Structures are given as C-alpha cells and as structure tokens.
Amino acid sequence: MKQQQGAALVIVMALLSGALMLGMSGMQSALIDERLAGNYRASVQSQMSGEGFIAGAVSDENNDSLTEFLKNSLADLDDGESKTLSEDELIALSGNRLSEADSNLIVNVSRSGDQITLEAWGAQAGAKAPTVITFNASGAAQNFRSPFLACRQVLLNGSSLAASCSSNDTVCSQDPAGFISADSQTYNLLYNLGSEQGDRITLDGDADAYGNVRSQRDIILTGSSVITGNAYAQGAIIHGGGTRVWGEEVITKSSPQRCDLYLDSQGLSVEVENLKQQYGDSVGNIKMGTDKRRQWSLTPEGLFFYDEETRSSGSPVFSQCRFFDLPCILNFFVNFFRGLLGFNICNNNYVSCDSSQVGWTEHSQVIDNTIVVNNLTLTGNPTFIVSGLESDSQANPAQLRMVVEGEFNVSGGGRNGLVVEDNAHLELFVKGKTELGSNFQLGDTKPTRAGAPPLTINSSYSGVGDAVAVNSGSHLVGNIYAPGGKVSINSSRVTGSIWAQEIDALNDSRIIYNEENVVADSQAIETETAGESGNGFNWQWR
Template sequence: MKQQQGAALVIVMALLAGALMLGMSGMQSALIDERLAGNYRASMQARMNAEIAAAEAVDENSLAFFNSTHSLSDLLELSWDELNEQFSANQSALNFSCERDGQFECIYIPLTLDDGSYVIAKGIVGSTQRGRAESKAILLRYVADAEMQQPFGSAITSCQDITLRGSARIVGGVIAGNNLIIDGNPPPPDSASVGGNIVYPDWWGNQHQQRVENYQSGDDGYRFSESCDSLGILDDDENDRSYFERVASALNVVGAGQWLQEQGLKHYYQENNNTFNFTGGSGSQDASTSYLGVTGRETSLNIDKDLKTSGRLQRLVVDGTVNLFVDGDFDLGGNTSLEISEGAILNLYVSGKVTLSAGSELALNSESFMRQDSAGISRPAVSIYSTYQQIDSRSGITIGGSNDTYAAIYAPGSNVDIGGSGALYGGLRAQKVVMSGAGALEYVADLADYEVSGGGTGGGPPSFSKWTEEL
C-alpha cells in the first residue's frame, strides 16, 4: 500500500476523458449528418412540390395567363416571398396546389411576357418560423394546342385559278377554288377538282378525253370547301402578334448579321438600310460557298430587310435546322444554288415577295425529301411560308431559271408564277397559280401526311415545349 502512488486513477480518468471526447465528437458529427440529411430531404421535398405544381399546370385544361413586365431571368431568381409579393393582386391566378398544416407549399403562375407565355412553378417546405427550404423555379414554355392541318394534300392547291400554258407539266393532282385554264399543250394533271370550270381547247380535250372525264368541276357538283389559309398565317392573334412572331417566340432568334459575326463570317455579307446581301466574299476573303447553320443544331436567324444573293456567291449551304425570318423580299438569284446538306432543314418565313431564279439542290439519292428536325418532327427539307398579300400584278412567288427547286411552298395570300425550264419538287398552296414554258411541278407524295399546327390557337389542353430550371 505504501508503494501505491494513484497512477491507476489517473490512467482511468484519462481514458474516461478520452472516451468522453470521442463520444461528444461522434455525437456532434451525428447531429451534423442528421441536419444535412434533414436539409437534403427538405430541399428534395421542395423540388417535388415544385414538380407537383408544374405537373398540375400541364394537366390543366384552361390556364388564366396574366401579363408581366419581368424578364425570364428575373422571374427565375424571385424567392417564394417575392413571388407572393409581386403577384399578390392575382391570388386567383396563383393556383396554390399543395398544403401542409395550413401552409401552401407549391405554386404555379401563368404569365404572358414579350416573347411568349410561360408557367413559373416553385415549391417550399416549412415556414419562416421553423426554417424553410425553397426549390429553384421551374420554367415551362406554353404552346397552345391547335388543330393540325395538312396544307399540301395535292401538288397544287389554289384558292382561285390555275393556268397551264405552253408545255408546263404537273405530276400529281390539282385543286382550284375557281377555274382550271389550259392554254397551250400541257400534259393533263393526274387529277383535278375545281370549284369553277375546266377551260381548254376542244382539240386538247379530245386528245386527253379519258383523263378529262375523270376531272371534277362545279358543273359536276364539286364545291371548294377548304380554307385558303388553313394555317392562319395571315391573321394576328388576340395579342396582335403575327404568325411569324408567334413562331419566333418559341425560338432563340438572333440577327443574321450578329450570328455571322460571332462565327467569324463577317465577309459573307454586306448590308445597308434596305438590303442584306450575301455577296460570296469581300476583297481577298472568298465566300463563294457560304454556310448557314451548324450540323446537329437548330439556328434561328432574323433579317429585318430584303435578302438578296449576288456577287461571287455560288453556293449557299444549309447545315442543321435553320429557321430564317425575312421581314422583306427574298431574292435567290445571281446563279446561286441553295443547297441543303444531308440531314439539314430550312424553314423560310418571308413577309415580302419571293424570287427563286436559281434552284435548290438536295442529296435525294441518299435521303428523302421529308426529314427529322432537331425536335424529332418530320418536315420537308425546305419549307417556304409567305405572308405577302397580292396588291399588284407581279406575283408574290416567282420561280424561274432552269434549276430544280425542292420545297413545300405555302403562300395563301400570293399569286405564284412558275416559268422557265426547271422543276419544282414538293407541293404548293397559293391564291392563284400560273405555270408556263417547259417547267414542271412534281408532287412529293409524302407531303400528303405532313401535318402543321394551324394558327396557334384551338381547343384542347396546352402543351409545353420546355421544362427546365435554367434559361
């Protein structure tokens, strides 16, 4: 006993102190992990609440949109409290749809902005008193469901007359709201349904008697019952937006000049107050072959003046999916060929007159006229939509030269003049059509099943083209 100095007590106390420190450290780590897990659970629940609200918006048959002056970036940055404060006067439009212990925890807000209609959805968990987790805002672009139309059900659909002169040839059927006039010795169309009369020389009728007997006219009881502008592209919507503006609102459209400069292609073009001109290069910089678009991507460009081709330009090549809006005339001339690369698509929207004195070329040996765009939708390789409305004797669409042109042309307010010795492969819808010379129009049968959304309005539930937390 005299030799004992209390070392065992010291060692035991040290071990107890160490064990206590390890236990407290483990407890602190467990508390932190519990809080992290709780925060993660709350953030995921807030995200799920936002998705519940977004899903309810998608399922809603009728949404009450109201106007907002906010930008999309500002809206996505608003907190839950800021959303309530900003839109407190529109409580009926907020559409709260989740509730927990008397607390609303998800919301969707339908808004009409300058560039279209959107739904902003957001979710929370908890309250300011007991802590809160907020989701990021979910953005959905609203696209009104509209009745689908088949605007190219025949080689030519003309709301008024179709006139065939010289040896002009049509492979496919024609539909006319008024008369089919034969002037010359053209081969007969495969079929004809006209609301007026079929006018032709007796000798021509005798020569093609069997084919003509199968034609339908007003005398046979045929009535032209189609809407000339079945897509409604000549009409503004309730917000005074044109059809092209409605189409552009769903796209990321930039100025063609800006896009070319960003690609380092300033030498492709020249422009003044009235004209944007693809010139084929300037000085020592050659652009005789110029490119629009990027393979595998969608590019949407705007030109707010006349578009022309001239100078050294020989080939204008389209890659990827290109949406080109021309607020003026479109003149493809100067011996320029418009070439659509394999897998590429050109959607051309023109408010003025269209002149195609040169042609387009497609690699039809390896790929069909109908192609899949960047959204997986089957479209013609070239679609031309014209909102020009006839105000003088010059046709709104003029196709000449000796080259082949592949396009589906929709011009319900324009007269179309096809001359020269080239051919149009595709389909055509217009006010009045005149074909002369030795030209041809050969119908692409796949266009019969091609459907386009009409007018951007109509009954049925909405659809959404974007679901994302990012712009």
C-alpha cells in the first residue's frame, strides 16, 4: 500500500514537473512572440519612414530639389563613395518637408558611376529596414528618349542622313543649313537600347547623323560616314580612317535601360482592342482608287466615297475634279459640306454639276472619331482625304482613328494618295504590314497639328519582314510606332519620329525630326516615360 502511494506521489510529481515545464515553455514562447512582434513593428515602422521620405523626394512637387541634389551628388561624391546625409541636407533634399515623424530618419547616399543610390530608414528600436532607390543621373543630354529609338539596331547607309529641325509653317527642308546643331539638341538623335551582342548603331557609306548618337552596345562607322555630335557607347566605338566623329567618343558604364519601358507591344494591343470594342465589327476591306471609287473622305461624320457609277436623285451634286490636284481636292471637300448645309455648289470653276451624276455616298459610320476596317488599300489613282469639320482647326484638329485589322498598302499613280487637311490628325492602328509607295506624299501639308504631326502609324506587326516600309521616294510627315517590328525607309523620307525594334534608313533616305512635334509615343521629347521621374533622371525602386 505504501509502495502504491509512493508510486502515485512520483507520478503526481512528474505530472507537476511536466506542467511546470510546459508553463515555462509557454511563457518563453509568449515572450518570444512578443519580442518578434515588437521587432516586426519596429521593422515596419523603419521601412515606412524610409518609404515616406523617398516618396516625397521623388514627387513632382519636389522635382527641383531632387534634381539639384543629384547634380551635387555627382559633383561631390567620388565613384564608390557613400555618406550619411546631415539634417540640413535632409531638409534640402525633402524641399523643407521634414516633420517630427522624421526625427529618427537616416538617409545614406552612394555613387557608382553615373548611378546615385539613396537608402532611407527610420531608426526605431535599432531596426533597419531601408527603402532603396537608384537614379541614373547621367544628365539631360544622356536621357533615354530619342526621336529615332530602336531596341536592337539602327542602320543608316548610302547617302542617308538623320537630323532634327524646327518648323511650324512648312515641312522642314533637307538642307543641312536648317538642321539643329548637336550642341543645341537636348536629346540623343539616334538611340539603340539593345545591349546584347550584335545590337548596334551602324553608319555606312556616306551616311550622316547630325546630332548625338548613343548605344547600349556598339557604334560602328564605315566608309566615309560622319557623326556631327558625340558618340556614347557601352560596348565599343569602331570606325575606320574615312569616318569621323566631330564630338567626343565616350564609353559609358551604367545599367542598361529596359526597352519595354518605351516600346510596349502589350499596351498597344490593349489600346487596339479597346477601340474595337468601342466601335464594333469591322466594316470590311476598303479599296480606294478603283475606276468607280477613286476618291474617298474620312471625317468625324463618316467614311464617304465618290461614286461615279450609281445614279442618284435629289439636289445637284458634283463630279470628280477635271485635274487631280490639291486645290481641287480640297475644294471638293469644302463644297461637300457646304452642300450638306444647303449652299449652291454649282458656281465653281473646278467642278461640273449634273443632277444625273452621283456625288459623295456614305460607306460607313464613324463612332467617336473611330472606324475599324480589315485591309486598307490605296491603288490605281487614289485620293483619300482626311478632314475635320468647319469648327476644327490646325490648333484644335479633329482626332480621327482608323483600326486596320489587316494590311495597309499605298501604291499606284498620282501624287496625293493621302491628304490630311490642316484641321485633322489621323492615327492608324495597323495589325499587319504597312507599305507606302511613291504616291504617298505628305510634304505639302502643314507640319504640325497642335504639337503633333498630321499622321501617326501604330504597327502591331511582329512577324518576318518589315512592319512598316516607306518606299520609292515617298514622304511620310508623321510618327511611326512599331514596338514589335522593323521599320525600313528605302530612298524615301520621314519627317517625324520612329520607335521600333529595328530602324533602317537605306540608300538615299532622310529621317528628320521636327522639334515642334511629339515623338512616336505621342509625348514631347522632354517628357519622361513610365519608370522615370519628372526631372530627367531615370530611377527604379529596389
């Protein structure tokens, strides 16, 4: 009996010991949890303090203070040097926006080449959870925007040239005397963002680039080609004895910029789909220039053709011009709308009125200035007039959009296959290939529409061959945006801007950017793209 009581006592003592140990373990676990929670809170508070300060530093309101700070950091810090900012420096960087909550704030700044890195955190309870932001502070002349920007290659050969100009009244001349000098350009004229082997900018033959040229890989000059500005490369600058770089040749060392920040194929596809949903089903193939439908007009009120075969009745209408020249075409269109308003259009030297002949017939409606077609073809002797209404003007043009789900092709005779009047701007969204022939001539138009060129071609094509080909002496006054494809200019001229995977200006071509207009992403040359601050310095969170 006593042995049983002793055994029971041992069991009870063991149970009490176990409970005590479990209790102690629970207390320790609770203490650990509390400490972890405290550390986590301190870490979160530390990170939030840093994030709040950095967000204020890169805000638009603080643009001037941040720009001044970055310039001073480039000047004062040696490569590889770092330091902790003083209270006065924090106040200057924040634009006098420090508060009592920033009393424990610590900010370190360091330099690596052209990169300035800020680390900011709050020193709560010894915690350190920094927010890090890195700026590429290479300066305005080395920014990542350019009128002629490619992701893989830029090629100029033969007697081709690239230049920039400034003109509101007439399309820029090809005379170099009117070009803007490299010293006056606040951008790189040619820019290749490709950083893989084989990515490069190449000037061959007698090609000239009247401005600064920058490549994230190589720059190669052969023949007697010339760069009148500086040449910046992160790979190599290679040229023979007959070539020349008038400015400096600089090998840069900085992190390559991602091309998809600028050439956004997915974003373009989304925009096209939104336009299609807004409009509805395609109106089918449009073929302009056939015998009975040579003349077409696109306005905010619809897509019209001038039918020379079908008879109509009612009020008098006008026939085709006796001579296919620009004054006649413009007069046609003006009188067309006057006819809609009830004016007598028969007293006109350009047209003959006959009630037995047909006039303009609506082919398809335009919804919110948008129309969707399959293939768009201008052939034979076509005339396609794009115009706003009488209330529209060059300063406030009608913004017309056409989605082409197939291919866009201009060929045939005549000189004015496409006419964009001064009170209109046409934006084409083309899924297939675009090919422009000799009768595509926009050189007689006004060069700008409220800061934009008369025409923009957005190409979604990313297959084999050229996404956009400007051929046979044609002249496009406008911008080309081909984020997934290649753009070729063959003995022709583009007065505008080109952003593409590859840009080839071949034989005797001219690519000339007009500084009065936006570049290919429809933003001004000084505007920063997504991922950039508003101060000309590229930045990324880490």
